[in-house]
Amino acid sequence: xxxxxxxxxxxIASVALAGTAQAEITNNVVKIGVLDDMSxxxxxxxxxxxxxxxxxxxxxxxxxxxxxxxxVISADHQNKADIAANVARQWIDTDQxxxxxxxxxxxxxxxxxEVTETKGKVHLNSTAATTALTNEKCSPTxxxxxxxxxxxxxxxGKALVEQGAKKWFFxxxxxxxxxxxxxxxxxxxxxxxxxxxGSVRAPFPNNDFSSYLLQxxxxxxxxxxxxxxxxxxxxxxxxxxxxxxxxxGQKIAGLLVFLTDVHSLGLESTKGLTITTxxxxxxxxxxxxxxxxxxxxxxxxxxxxxxxxxxxxxxxxLKAIAAIESDEGKxxxxxxxxxxxxxxxxxxxxxxxxxxxxxxxxxVQVKTPDESKGEWDYYKxxxxxxxxxxxxxxxxxxxxxxxx
Numbered sequence: 001x002x003x004x005x006x007x008x009x010x011x012i013a014s015v016a017l018a019g020t021a022q023a024e025i026t027n028n029v030v031k032i033g034v035l036d037d038m039s040x041x042x043x044x045x046x047x048x049x050x051x052x053x054x055x056x057x058x059x060x061x062x063x064x065x066x067x068x069x070x071x072v073i074s075a076d077h078q079n080k081a082d083i084a085a086n087v088a089r090q091w092i093d094t095d096q097x098x099x100x101x102x103x104x105x106x107x108x109x110x111x112x113x114e115v116t117e118t119k120g121k122v123h124l125n126s127t128a129a130t131t132a133l134t135n136e137k138c139s140p141t142x143x144x145x146x147x148x149x150x151x152x153x154x155x156x157g158k159a160l161v162e163q164g165a166k167k168w169f170f171x172x173x174x175x176x177x178x179x180x181x182x183x184x185x186x187x188x189x190x191x192x193x194x195x196x197x198g199s200v201r202a203p204f205p206n207n208d209f210s211s212y213l214l215q216x217x218x219x220x221x222x223x224x225x226x227x228x229x230x231x232x233x234x235x236x237x238x239x240x241x242x243x244x245x246x247x248x249g250q251k252i253a254g255l256l257v258f259l260t261d262v263h264s265l266g267l268e269s270t271k272g273l274t275i276t277t278x279x280x281x282x283x284x285x286x287x288x289x290x291x292x293x294x295x296x297x298x299x300x301x302x303x304x305x306x307x308x309x310x311x312x313x314x315x316x317x318l319k320a321i322a323a324i325e326s327d328e329g330k331x332x333x334x335x336x337x338x339x340x341x342x343x344x345x346x347x348x349x350x351x352x353x354x355x356x357x358x359x360x361x362x363x364v365q366v367k368t369p370d371e372s373k374g375e376w377d378y379y380k381x382x383x384x385x386x387x388x389x390x391x392x393x394x395x396x397x398x399x400x401x402x403x404x
Contacts, residue, residue, distance in 0.1 A: 024326040025068040026096055032058070032314060033097040035087055035112065036127070038076035041205045041231030042104040045258040046127045048074075049307040050102045052298055057314035065318050066325040073097070077108045079205070084108035088115040098327045099124060099317060102310050106130035106177035113142045120329045124317060126309035129229075129256060130180040131392060134356040138399035141329040142355045143336065146309030147278040149181040150392040152255055155276030155363050155385055157188035160223055163274075165251050169221035170199035171212045171236060173228035178204065181227040181255050197221050202228070209236045213243050222251060229256040234264055241269060258304045262366055262378045270378075273366040279305040279345055280362060280379050290344040302376040312345035313357075349387070354399040358387040 034051045037043050051074045058070045073095070077084035084103065091097035092115070100116055103109040104127030116123040117139040125133060126146045133144045157168075168189050172178040178201070186196050198219045200212045213236070216224040224245065226236050233254055240252055254261075257275045281291035281302045290311070294303045303311075320335035321327050333355075341349030346359035364379040372378060394402050 034074040046104045053311040081107040081111040085111040124313040127306040134354040145313045149184045151390040153185035153188040157185045161192035161194040165222040166194040167222045169216045169219045173204040174201040225253040271368045286344040361385040361390040
């Protein structure tokens with residue numbers, strides 16, 4: 001009788017232990033929510049392509065982690081911070097979402113990061129650019145992956161001043177992203193020996209840049225810098241060409257330009273642009289192989305840096321869950337911070353205590369039509385910018401997670 005009792009007790013204990021391990025995964029499923037601009041100015045550079053990238057990461061992880069299936073859902077925040085926050089809150093409270101991914105638009109991203117921090121859930125941001133995500137608004141469960149305004153400014157601003165373009169005028173998207181990009185680029189320009197002769201803020205999104213371009217044209221600036229991106233950048237550049245700005249000798253600086261922007265505008269319109277990017281599909285063999293797989297499922301379109309960043313971030317997140325067999329927000333992010341990133345996106349990348357994923361950036365130049373070997377062959381890499389030089393040093397950080 002005692003042997004039977006012992007066997008029963010052992011069986012009950014093993015079931016209890018299995019139940020405890022399984023309970024570490026919330027609701028017995030790892031749920032990923034891709035929250036993005038699906039219909040507006042950022043839809044082409046992120047949008048459904050980012051959803052595809054997240055699904056590819058899940059597939060490459062085998063579709064499950066720590067014994068639980070992985071699901072991907074998505075929603076459109078319409079570039080509105082209140083909608084983004086409400087969706088994130090509903091996802092977490094009602095739909096048991098564990099991680100909110102991408103969140104293009106800096107205002108939306110900051111709103112989401114506040115929600116995820118309060119709820120103890122993870123925010124993996126690839127598309128938003130503001131440095132506030134890892135500075136004054138940093139979070140123990142927030143990670144900023146692909147680039148930020150400091151890295152963009154440090155690359156393009158410094159390079160153009162060194163080429164002799166000393167006087168700068170900014171046309172800036174009037175929200176958190178644009179303000180941050182102008183501020184960081186202004187600092188980079190001045191530290192390199194240049195000066196800012198003027199700036200103007202344009203509503204976001206915007207179709208008519210004529211009045212702002214006239215002000216820039218009359219400023220005497222060597223460089224007219226567009227502190228905007230996506231559809232706004234495309235519209236601004238087209239109108240600048242109609243005004244004959246580049247023909248008159250002034251340079252155009254696109255401070256955040258995507259592969260899809262170049263594709264939309266064409267090489268004849270964009271040739272010679274100097275751009276800072278976090279990743280390029282043709283940068284090495286691993287990148288090309290992944291980009292080929294992505295393009296096969298994306299109508300032939302090559303991935304942008306943020307879509308590649310989504311894949312990389314989600315893959316790293318799932319590896320962390322596998323390692324600790326839990327999807328609890330802070331422990332997962334702590335594990336991510338302890339593990340280097342080595343994949344098709346970055347080599348020897350690392351996540352700092354402020355949530356900044358540090359990796360090498362690239363200074364590239366848009367090819368001429370004659371230099372291009374075919375569709376999507378748009379960039380030539382000028383130089384590699386080491387991560388510790390590209391991103392804001394921790395000594396300048398205002399994040400309360402950083403030990404000064």
